[in-house]
Amino acid sequence: MLEEKILSILKSHYNNYISGSEIARRFSISRSMVNKIINSLRSRGFFIESHPKLGYRLVDEDDLSKANEYLKDLNTNIKYTALYMKSCTTTQDVAEELAHQGANEGTIVICETMSRGRGRLGRYWYAPEGGLWFTLVLRPPFIKSLHLLSFIAGLSVLKAIKNILDINARLKWPNDVLINERKVSGILIEAKAEADRLLYALIGIGINVNNTIPEELRDSAISLKDAIGNNVPRVTLLRSILINLDLLYSRLLRGHIDYIITEWLKSSATIGRHVRVHLVGGEIIEGKAIGVDKLGRLLVKVNDEVKRIEAGDVIHLR
Numbered sequence: 449m450l451e452e453k454i455l456s457i458l459k460s461h462y463n464n465y466i467s468g469s470e471i472a473r474r475f476s477i478s479r480s481m482v483n484k485i486i487n488s489l490r491s492r493g494f495f496i497e498s499h500p501k502l503g504y505r506l507v508d509e510d511d512l513s514k515a516n517e518y519l520k521d522l523n524t525n526i527k528y529t530a531l532y533m534k535s536c537t538t539t540q541d542v543a544e545e546l547a548h549q550g551a552n553e554g555t556i557v558i559c560e561t562m563s564r565g566r567g568r569l570g571r572y573w574y575a576p577e578g579g580l581w582f583t584l585v586l587r588p589p590f591i592k593s594l595h596l597l598s599f600i601a602g603l604s605v606l607k608a609i610k611n612i613l614d615i616n617a618r619l620k621w622p623n624d625v626l627i628n629e630r631k632v633s634g635i636l637i638e639a640k641a642e643a644d645r646l647l648y649a650l651i652g653i654g655i656n657v658n659n660t661i662p663e664e665l666r667d668s669a670i671s672l673k674d675a676i677g678n679n680v681p682r683v684t685l686l687r688s689i690l691i692n693l694d695l696l697y698s699r700l701l702r703g704h705i706d707y708i709i710t711e712w713l714k715s716s717a718t719i720g721r722h723v724r725v726h727l728v729g730g731e732i733i734e735g736k737a738i739g740v741d742k743l744g745r746l747l748v749k750v751n752d753e754v755k756r757i758e759a760g761d762v763i764h765l766r
Contacts, residue, residue, distance in 0.1 A: 450475060451485050458489075458496065458506035467503035492611040493688025495521075508681035510658075512558050512580075518683050524694035526554040526586075533559045540638060540652045543583035547640070547648040555585040558686075578659035579671075580682050583652045584693070588701060591646060594637045595744025596705065598623040599712045600696035601635045601651050606715055608688035613676055618717035621737070621746045621762055625655075626717055629764070630670040632656050653689070657682050705742055713740070718762060723748060726761040734765070 454471060468482045486504055490496055495518050497505045509518055515530040522528065529552070536542050539557040546555055559582070562575035575581045591597060605625045606617045609632075618626045625633035636652035656671035658679050672680045699707055713719060724734045725748060735750035746757040 450477070451488055454482070454485050455489055455494070455506075458494075458504065459508075461506070463505065463507060465497075465499060465502035465505045470503070490521075491691065493608060493684055493691055494612070495684060495687060509683035510679065510681045512560065512682055512686070515556070515558060515683060515686065518687060519690065522687065522691060522694075524691060525698055526690075526694045527552070528554045528556055528690055530556040530558055530582075533557070535559065535561045535563065538562050538652075539581055539583035540636060540650055543585055543650050543652075544638070544640075547585045547650065551585050553585060553587040553648075556582055556690075558582040574662065574665070575654060576659045578657060578673075580653070580655040580657045580685060582686070583650050584690075586649045586651060586697070588646060588649060588697075591639075591649065591700070592705070593743035593745075594639055594649070595622055595740075596700055596708060597649055597651060598635055598637050599708055599744055600693060600700055601637070601653060602633075603696055603708070603711055603715070604689045604693035605633045605635070605653060605655060607692045608685055609672065611688050611692075612685055613672065613680065615672075615675055617715070619712060619715045620764070621716070621718040621740070622744065622759075627670050627672075627675050629717070630668055632670050632672060632675070651693075655685070657685065709740060709742065709744070718746070718764065722765040724763040724765055725757055726763075727757070728759050737762075 457466065457471060468479050471482045472479050486496055495507045495509065497507060513532045515532055519528045519530060536559040539559045543557040561577050562581055602619045602623055602625055606619060609615050609617050615627060617632065620626050623635035624631050633655040639649040640647045656669060658673045659671055661669050661671055696708060718737045719739055721737055723737045724732060726732050733748060733750055733755060735748040737746060738749050739747045741747060741756060748755045748757055
C-alpha cells in the first residue's frame with residue numbers, strides 16, 4: 449500500500465525532513481498526491497510537520513508533558529485541552545474535581561504515574577511510568593447507556609493501535625482491549641447525573657505502552673512495547689485515540705447506535721465464546737455470549753434462556 453510505503457520513508461528519516469518532490473520521484477506520483485497521503489497519515493494520528501522548503505518530517509514524540517503542543521492541530525469537533533501531572537492518585541479523581549468546577553468538554557487529565565489507579569468494580573489498577581493513563585471529560589446531552597461510551601472508548605483504542613502499530617487487537621466486554629488474549633488496555637466510565645440530565649461523563653483509559661508488566665501479571669497482561677519489541681511514541685498514540693474517539697462520539701450523539709454496536713461486534717473477542725460471568729450481586733452464570741443489545745448489555749444464553757448482563761466480570765472459557 450502506497451500510504452504505508454511513504455510512512456516507512458518518513459520513519460527512515462526520523463525527525464529529519466524529506467522533500468515532497470523526493471517522495472513524489474521515488475513513487476512516481478504527483479506532489480498533490482503526496483500531500484493527500486500526508487494528510488491521510490495525519491488523520492490516523494501521526495504528527496507530521498511540513499516546511500515550504502524542506503518538506504515533511506515525522507515526529508514520534510513520547511513526552512506527554514508536551515501533549516497540548518501536539519494536540520492543537522487536530523481537526524476535531526471536541527476541542528481537547530490537556531492537564532499533565534507527573535503523579536496523582538488517579539486521573540479520574542482529578543478530572544471529576546475539574547468537571548465539578550465546570551471544566552469544558554474535551555478536558556484531559558494525563559498522569560505519568562498513579563498511586564491509587566482504579567479499574568472497574570473497584571479493582572486496583574497498576575499504573576507505573578511508561579504507560580498512558582488519562583481521563584477525558586465529556587458533557588453529552590443525553591446517553592441511553594454508559595456501555596455505549598465504553599464501546600466507543602474501546603474502539604478508539606483498538607483503532608489507534610491498528611493505525612499506529614498495525615497490530616490487530618480485540619475487545620472484551622465491556623471495556624477491555626486484548627492482544628493475544630492478554631489485556632493491554634482497560635477503560636473506566638463514570639458519570640454524574642442530576643434529575644433527568646447528565647452533567648458529565650468521565651472516560652478513564654489506561655494503556656500498557658512502554659511500562660514493565662510485573663511477573664505475576666504477564667499471563668494476563670501485555671504492553672505494546674512487548675508486542676512489537678520496541679518503544680511506542682505515546683503522544684502519537686494519544687493523538688490517534690482522540691481522533692477516533694471524536695469521530696465515534698459524533699456518531700453516538702447523532703444516534704448512530706447500530707453503527708457503533710456493529711463496529712464493536714466486528715472486533716469482539718467475547719461474542720461466540722463460552723463465558724463465566726461473576727455478577728455484581730455474587731451470582732455466577734455460565735453460558736454462550738451471543739451478542740449485545742442496543743444498550744450494550746451482554747446477551748448470554750444459559751440453556752434455553754437469554755440473560756441480559758448489565759454489569760459483571762466476564763471470563764472467557766473457550
